Amino acid sequence: MEVNAVRGFNDILAPEIERWRILEEYARQVLEEFGFSEIRVPILEKAKLFSRSIGEETDIVEKETYTFEDRGGDLVTMRPEATASIVRAYIEHKMYAAEPMAKLYSIGPMFRHERPQKGRFRQFHQINAEVFGISHPMIDAEVMAIVIHYLSLVGAADYNLQINSLGCRRCRLPYKKDLQVFLTDRLPQLCGDCRRRMERNPLRAFDCKKPGCQEVMTEAPHVADYLCSECTEHFKGVQYYLEVLDVPFTINPRMVRGLDYYTKTSFEVIAGGLGAQNAVAGGGRYDRLVEELGGPDIPGIGFAIGMERLLLTLPKRRPSVDLALFIAALGEEPQKEAFSLSYKLNRSGVRTMIDYEGRSLKAQMRRADKFGARFVLIIGEDEQRSGKSILRDMKKKKQEEVPLHTIFEEITRRLGGGSP
RNA sequence: GUGAGUGUAGCUCAGGGGUAGAGCGCUGGACUGUGGCUCCAGAUGUCGAGGGUUCAAAUCCCUUCACUCACCCCA
Numbered sequence: 001m002e003v004n005a006v007r008g009f010n011d012i013l014a015p016e017i018e019r020w021r022i023l024e025e026y027a028r029q030v031l032e033e034f035g036f037s038e039i040r041v042p043i044l045e046k047a048k049l050f051s052r053s054i055g056e057e058t059d060i061v062e063k064e065t066y067t068f069e070d071r072g073g074d075l076v077t078m079r080p081e082a083t084a085s086i087v088r089a090y091i092e093h094k095m096y097a098a099e100p101m102a103k104l105y106s107i108g109p110m111f112r113h114e115r116p117q118k119g120r121f122r123q124f125h126q127i128n129a130e131v132f133g134i135s136h137p138m139i140d141a142e143v144m145a146i147v148i149h150y151l152s153l154v155g156a157a158d159y160n161l162q163i164n165s166l167g168c169r170r171c172r173l174p175y176k177k178d179l180q181v182f183l184t185d186r187l188p189q190l191c192g193d194c195r196r197r198m199e200r201n202p203l204r205a206f207d208c209k210k211p212g213c214q215e216v217m218t219e220a221p222h223v224a225d226y227l228c229s230e231c232t233e234h235f236k237g238v239q240y241y242l243e244v245l246d247v248p249f250t251i252n253p254r255m256v257r258g259l260d261y262y263t264k265t266s267f268e269v270i271a272g273g274l275g276a277q278n279a280v281a282g283g284g285r286y287d288r289l290v291e292e293l294g295g296p297d298i299p300g301i302g303f304a305i306g307m308e309r310l311l312l313t314l315p316k317r318r319p320s321v322d323l324a325l326f327i328a329a330l331g332e333e334p335q336k337e338a339f340s341l342s343y344k345l346n347r348s349g350v351r352t353m354i355d356y357e358g359r360s361l362k363a364q365m366r367r368a369d370k371f372g373a374r375f376v377l378i379i380g381e382d383e384q385r386s387g388k389s390i391l392r393d394m395k396k397k398k399q400e401e402v403p404l405h406t407i408f409e410e411i412t413r414r415l416g417g418g419s420p
Numbered sequence: 421g422u423g424a425g426u427g428u429a430g431c432u433c434a435g436g437g438g439u440a441g442a443g444c445g446c447u448g449g450a451c452u453g454u455g456g457c458u459c460c461a462g463a464u465g466u467c468g469a470g471g472g473u474u475c476a477a478a479u480c481c482c483u484u485c486a487c488u489c490a491c492c493c494c495a
Contacts, residue, residue, distance in 0.1 A: 004486085059493050063421080081495085110495080115421080117489060126495060193492075207493085257494090268495095279495060306495025330453065361453045369455040380453065394455070 008114075008122025019314065023154055023307055024107055027127045030150045034142075036103040036129055041085040043109065047075040053084040053289060055260030057201070064112040078111040081259070082128040083286070083302050084293075090132055091295035100133035100298050107307075118275035119309045130302035132290065137237030140265045140285060140301055145245045147269060147281050147303055156313050158272040159280065162252040163242075165235040166203075167227050168263050168287065175226035176202060186216050206254040222253040234264055261286040265301065271313045280313060281305040324415055325352045326368035327377045328361055334379040341377075341407065350411050369394065374415065377407060 005011060012020060028038070047067050054060050066078040079085055086104055089095075095102050106128045113122060129146070131139055144161060151159055166172060179202045187195060191210045198205070206217055227235060242249050249267075257266045266284030274280070283303025290298045325345065329338035335358065342352040353371055355364045361378070368376045378390040383404070391410060392399035402410050 007486085064493075112494080114493065115491090116487090117491095120494075124495065204493095259494095276490065277494065282495060304495055309495060328454080360448090362451075362455080363448080365453095365455040367455090373455090376455080378454075382453090390454090392454075397455090399454085 006122070008116040010121060010123070016311075019311055019316075020307070023127075023310065026150065026154050027105070027107060027305075030146065030153065031103075031105045031127075031129055034103070034146055036105040039086060039089060039104045039106050040108070041079075041082065041089050041106060043079055043111075044070075044076050045079055045085055045088070047077040049084050049088055049293070050077050050080060053087065053259075053261055053293060054081070058260055060112065060259070064114055066111050066113055080112045081110055081304065082106050082108070082126060083130060083261075083289075083304075086128065086130050086302075087286075087289055087293055087295070087300065090130075091290060091293055096133065096290075096296055096298055100296075102132045103129070104132075105129040117277065119277035119306075119312055121308060125307040127305040127307060128302065130300060132300045133298050134301075135287065135299040137234050137265075138241050140234075140238045141241030141245055141247070143283065143301055143303060144242065144249070144267055145247045147283070147305065148247055150305070151269065151280070151310070154310070154314065156271065156280070156310065158313070160270050161247065161249040161267060162255055162270060163238065163249050163265065163267045164252050164255040165223060165227060165231060165238075165264050166257070166262055166266050166284070167223050167231045171226050171228040171231055172223070175221065175223050178221055178226070179203070179205075182220055183216075189213075189216050203256040206256050217254065224251075224253050231264055238265055257282065257284060261289045261292070263287045267303075271309070273313050274309055277309065279306070280309045322351065323353055323368075323371045323373040324350050325375045325377060325411055326364070326371065326373035327352060327354045327379065328364035328368065329354065330361055330378075330380040331384075334381065334384050337379055337384060337404075338377075345408060345411070348408065348412075350408070350415070375411065377402075379404070 032038075047065075050060075050065060060080050065080050067075065070076050086106060090102060090104070107125070109123050109125050111123055114120060116122060127150075129143070131143060144163070148161060167175065180198060183190065183194070183198050183202055183205060189212050190198075190205070191208065191213055194205045194208050194210075194213050205213055206220070208214065208217070224235070239249070239251075252268075255266065255268060257268075262284040264285045264287065267282065268279045269281040270278050271280045272278075281303055283301070285299065285301040287299040290296065290300055325342075327338040327342055329335040335354075338354045342354045345352040353368075353373065355367055359367075361380075365376065373394055376392045376394060378392065378399075383389045387404050388401045389404050389407065390399050391402045391407070393414075
């Protein structure tokens with residue numbers, strides 16, 4: 001019986017790997033330029049961590065996590081996102097002690113048990129960045145600017161930054177109450193889901209795609225009108241500093257995020273070509289989270305970029321093999337010679353390939369061409385006897401005799417000299 | 421978890437009761453020791469799986485699995 005991969009868990013094969021590496025390299029480069037340092041946190045955490053941070057009643061924790069008892073009887077969860085783990089590590093290692101400000105980033109897989117669809121997988125990868133200890137709106141703008149800068153650097157186009165403010169505890173409660181009243185008055189017009197959500201998370205109704213609900217929600221009160229003076233000031237500041245950095249954005253008062261810990265600023269980057277799952281990046285401020293997880297009262301803000309989704313928006317590229325040399329050998333002795341020569345050349349950085357099957361010269365030439373070899377070295381019985389070989393330049397379609405023992409110098413000279 | 425669509429060669433897909441197909445790719449030949457182009461030849465399938473109807477099923481019926489998209493939720 002054939003065993004295949006678990007649903008929603010993907011292999012990343014050779015043609016794709018190059019694109020992944022580019023995303024990772026640029027992420028490291030950009031984030032380190034902006035003063036972030038890498039942190040690697042475990043994939044498995046105690047289940048409590050996520051129910052406390054993301055929220056007990058959120059869909060993610062309620063029905064999307066891979067949670068199970070390990071052999072020691074501990075309830076553990078495969079992380080559905082990275083922020084909680086990074087905050088946990090920040091507290092656990094008392095990173096705030098000497099200096100509360102910290103900029104951390106991490107790249108790795110996350111796990112959510114959802115039905116896969118375009119741009120959504122059960123194992124997916126995120127680039128995460130978190131900033132602790134700064135409550136000034138400048139950092140909110142900077143973090144968003146970094147995301148945008150990164151996206152344009154890797155070649156993304158057709159994306160749009162949307163921002164909103166969710167307020168803090170003080171302003172969100174009265175807003176939630178008023179929204180509930182508003183929804184109760186219009187109960188008959190709402191779909192079953194939204195009626196159910198009303199109690200715990202009325203904000204969700206904004207996200208509902210049912211036409212009836214959308215129509216109702218166009219008249220619903222906005223958080224923006226309920227923000228306390230501090231939150232209003234902060235939100236104004238964020239917009240001001242985004243303008244200072246020339247980062248275009250749109251305010252989306254209907255944007256709500258699915259994680260409980262967000263306060264004040266929240267943002268998403270929406271991209272075209274993604275299907276229904278159109279957010280490539282998302283993030284926001286979480287001023288209460290560090291304290292809620294047992295640390296001191298330190299604010300935080302962060303973002304996550306979905307790598308699979310980002311790749312979907314980026315153009316595909318034909319991978320080039322860039323083989324320097326193919327050695328075509330004819331006969332047993334020459335084959336042995338080719339075998340040992342290719343080993344030496346590969347060891348010295350000249351990417352070389354041979355044919356192991358003893359095919360005809362024609363077949364070997366075809367393979368050389370298929371693998372994109374820049375040069376082909378032909379060794380037959382005659383050449384071996386005379387100590388010479390034929391070196392053919394596949395691009396220039398020219399060949400000449402070269403002494404076998406100087407072949408390494410010859411190849412490196414030609415490859416190094418006139419760039420291919 | 422719910423709904424819809426699709427499963428036939430390595431890939432993209434035709435065929436809808438009567439011998440399993442095309443294009444691309446692959447292997448070889450034309451060119452006996454020289455690649456791409458052209459021409460010719462060849463190999464490869466439990467027709468997703470299991471059951472049923474039938475003289476006969478890739479085709480009709482039932483069940484099941486997988487994939488895809490959407491709902492939901494989000495990166």
